[in-house]
Amino acid sequence: MCIKIYTSANIHLLFYVKIPPFHLPFNLLQFPNIPQTVTHYPLNNWLPQKPHNIHKDCIFSFFFVTRYEYARKLFDQMSQRDVFVWNILIRGYFIKGPCQESIIIYKDLNFKGVLVDNYTFPFVLRSCSLLSALREGREVHCSVVKHGFESDVFVQSSLISMYAQSGETLDSELVFDQMRVRNVVSWTAMIAGCSLVNALIAFYGKCGLLDVAWSLFDQMKEHSVVSWNAIITAYEQNDVGSSAIKLFHRMLDEGVEFDYITVVTVISAFARLGALDTEKWVHELVKSKGLECNVSLTNALIDMYAKCESIESARDVFYRLPNRTVVSWSSIIGACASHGRGRDAVEFFSRMKEEGIQPNSFTFTAVLTTCRHSGLVEEGRKHFESMRTEYSIVPGMEQCACMVDLLGRAGQLLEAYEFIENMPIEPDANVWGALLGACKIHGNLEMAEYVADWYLISIPRQLTFLLDELEAEKIPGKSSVEINRHIHTFLVGVKDLKLLKSSTP
Numbered sequence: 309m310c311i312k313i314y315t316s317a318n319i320h321l322l323f324y325v326k327i328p329p330f331h332l333p334f335n336l337l338q339f340p341n342i343p344q345t346v347t348h349y350p351l352n353n354w355l356p357q358k359p360h361n362i363h364k365d366c367i368f369s370f371f372f373v374t375r376y377e378y379a380r381k382l383f384d385q386m387s388q389r390d391v392f393v394w395n396i397l398i399r400g401y402f403i404k405g406p407c408q409e410s411i412i413i414y415k416d417l418n419f420k421g422v423l424v425d426n427y428t429f430p431f432v433l434r435s436c437s438l439l440s441a442l443r444e445g446r447e448v449h450c451s452v453v454k455h456g457f458e459s460d461v462f463v464q465s466s467l468i469s470m471y472a473q474s475g476e477t478l479d480s481e482l483v484f485d486q487m488r489v490r491n492v493v494s495w496t497a498m499i500a501g502c503s504l505v506n507a508l509i510a511f512y513g514k515c516g517l518l519d520v521a522w523s524l525f526d527q528m529k530e531h532s533v534v535s536w537n538a539i540i541t542a543y544e545q546n547d548v549g550s551s552a553i554k555l556f557h558r559m560l561d562e563g564v565e566f567d568y569i570t571v572v573t574v575i576s577a578f579a580r581l582g583a584l585d586t587e588k589w590v591h592e593l594v595k596s597k598g599l600e601c602n603v604s605l606t607n608a609l610i611d612m613y614a615k616c617e618s619i620e621s622a623r624d625v626f627y628r629l630p631n632r633t634v635v636s637w638s639s640i641i642g643a644c645a646s647h648g649r650g651r652d653a654v655e656f657f658s659r660m661k662e663e664g665i666q667p668n669s670f671t672f673t674a675v676l677t678t679c680r681h682s683g684l685v686e687e688g689r690k691h692f693e694s695m696r697t698e699y700s701i702v703p704g705m706e707q708c709a710c711m712v713d714l715l716g717r718a719g720q721l722l723e724a725y726e727f728i729e730n731m732p733i734e735p736d737a738n739v740w741g742a743l744l745g746a747c748k749i750h751g752n753l754e755m756a757e758y759v760a761d762w763y764l765i766s767i768p769r770q771l772t773f774l775l776d777e778l779e780a781e782k783i784p785g786k787s788s789v790e791i792n793r794h795i796h797t798f799l800v801g802v803k804d805l806k807l808l809k810s811s812t813p
Contacts, residue, residue, distance in 0.1 A: 391417075395427045402431040410435040411444055424451070426460045433466035437473040445470045461489055465497040472501025481529040502528075506538045513542025531559075533567055541573045549577035553586075568599055572608045579612040587612055588621075601630060607639045614643030634665050642674035650682025657691075669701055676710035680717060688714045702732065709738045716746025721755050 383389070383397055394417045401409035414432045417424065429452055436445035449467055457463045464487050471480035484490075484498050505524055512521040525531070525539045536559045543552040556574045559566060571594055578587045591609060599605050606629055613622035626632070626640045637660040644653035657675050660667065667675075672695055679688030692711050695701040703711075708731055715724035724743050728735050740759060747756035 389422070391422055391425050391428065394422055395425070395431075398428065398435075399431045402435050407435040407438050411439070411441065414448070418451070424455055426457050426463055429457065429460075429463045430466040433463075433470045437470045440474060442474040442476065445474065458486070459488055461487065461491050461494055465491075465494040468494065468497040468501055472497070472504055477501070477505050477524065477527045478529060502532070502535075506532075506534050509535070509538040509542060513538070513545055516546055518542060518546055518548070531562075531564065533564055533570065536564055536566070537569050537573065540570065540577075544573050544577045544580075547580065549580045552577040553581075566597075568602045568605045571599065572605055575605070575608040575612045579608075579615040587616060591625075600628065603629070603631070603633055603636065607635050610636070610639040610643055614639075614646055617647065619643060619647045619649065632663075632665070634660075634668055634671060637665055638668070638671040638674050641671065641678065645674055645678035645681060648681060650678045650684060653678035654684070654687060667699060669695075669704055669707065672701065672703075673706045673710065676707055676714065680710055680714040683714075683718060685714060685718045685720070705733065705736055705738065708733070708735070709742050712739050713742040713746070716743055717749070719746075719750055721746055721750065721752055725755070725759070 379397070379400060383393065386393065394413065398410045398413050398417075401407065401413065410432055414428070417428070429448060432448050433445060436442070436448065445467075452458055452463055452467070464483055467483045468480045471477070471483065480498070480501050484494065487494060505528065509521045509524050512518075512524070521539060521542045525535060528535060536555070540552045540555050540559070543549070543555065553574060556566075556570065559570070571590065574590060575587070578590060594600060594605060594609070606625055609625045610622045613619070613625065622640065622643045626636065629636055637656065641653045641656050641660075644650070644656060653675065657667070657671070660671070672691060675691050676688055678684070679691065688711065692703065692707065695703055695707065708727075712724045712727060715721075715727060721743070724746065728739060728743065731739070743759055744756060747753070747759065
């Protein structure tokens with residue numbers, strides 16, 4: 309039945325509870341002693357003292373329908389508390405918070421010698437998961453074994469989740485392997501745990517914490533292609549391409565089938581190292597797996613060959629593409645631009661438009677880079693204006709910096725300065741740096757001083773950052789050498805040519 313408490317102001321629906329009418333010692337429709345605010349009213353003044361089950365129902369109702377302070381007050385006033393009441397409180401604090409209270413209540417339960425059941429553990433373990441309380445979670449696991457609930461599927465599933473969310477993949481897999489019966493809950497917990505660990509590997513990789521990422525990967529009993537992709541990407545993102553390539557070889561040795569994501573990452577690592585022979589090997593690997601039609605992969609191959617100064621191989625990959633996207637066109641245009649093939653890049657851009665492919669901001673950056681390297685001033689002006697007039701693309705900082713550099717290199721310093729003044733966005737250090745560089749090239753000291761004065765007034769933070777960079781200790785350079793398909797990295801200036809140590813597995 310629905311218990312309603314009437315006050316003089318309005319009706320307050322306090323809780324739902326199944327109570328037979330003969331158990332109620334008062335008339336709910338006439339209850340004048342209830343004050344306007346029930347929060348500060350002593351619960352034992354109006355709640356029935358017997359039977360015991362009514363208190364249980366009231367605690368449950370208070371926790372999940374109204375404020376849990378009422379439930380805790382009633383719990384504290386109870387002279388007899390069985391495990392059912394303790395479980396309600398543990399579950400309530402997990403759902404409503406704070407989760408720390410669930411663990412505290414559980415410890416108090418054990419201290420008072422209350423006999424637990426299989427409903428006690430899942431919410432305590434979930435609280436441990438949310439709080440990353442691994443030590444407390446292990447203690448609960450010991451209690452699970454002690455009380456003989458190691459075969460309960462729901463308790464075991466909660467243990468799997470707790471260990472996985474704490475990064476203890478070996479323990480989660482051990483619990484899973486020991487389960488006699490597995491249901492959808494346990495499988496879901498295990499899959500979610502593996503997904504979480506893979507996400508953590510990727511996260512720590514992006515943060516530059518390779519040791520932590522490797523530790524998580526190394527603890528996994530079995531490595532899926534997703535796990536391999538996460539750890540290989542982590543090393544590649546942190547400019548440890550040689551380690552990424554070693555991991556890829558190890559992945560192949562263990563018989564794990566790679567996918568296009570794996571190869572894209574490995575190709576990026578090869579591109580950083582400039583190891584052309586090895587890159588041809590990975591290209592053949594792509595062909596053998598029939599992945600040449602994958603757009604993302606072929607774009608990566610174009611970029612790889614361009615960085616290895618093999619523009620003809622990049623063009624060959626491009627021509628073999630059955631369907632060319634704007635990314636494919638932008639990649640080949642950028643490849644030509646980086647190798648001083650200005651006319652080729654402009655020609656590719658024209659063909660792209662003829663085939664009805666809509667260019668994007670990255671395409672225009674590649675085209676304008678081509679124009680500034682090749683001194684194609686009029687061509688650059690035309691394409692820059694077409695961004696707004698033909699394609700409704702608002703020029704960004706990169707495109708504006710290209711135009712300033714293009715005009716500056718051509719000696720048109722005044723026009724470059726006027727261009728900066730009319731920019732729709734606030735110019736950054738790259739834009740001003742392009743003009744200052746042009747002033748140096750053409751020996752225009754007066755313009756350089758004027759630009760520097762304006763720069764000092766307008767962008768003090770960026771200048772401070774640049775000065776800090778000048779005072780900072782320079783990171784030593786490094787070189788890579790390919791010997792028998794193995795990449796060896798050396799520090800510049802090290803006389804004995806010791807191999808650069810990295811966070812490799």
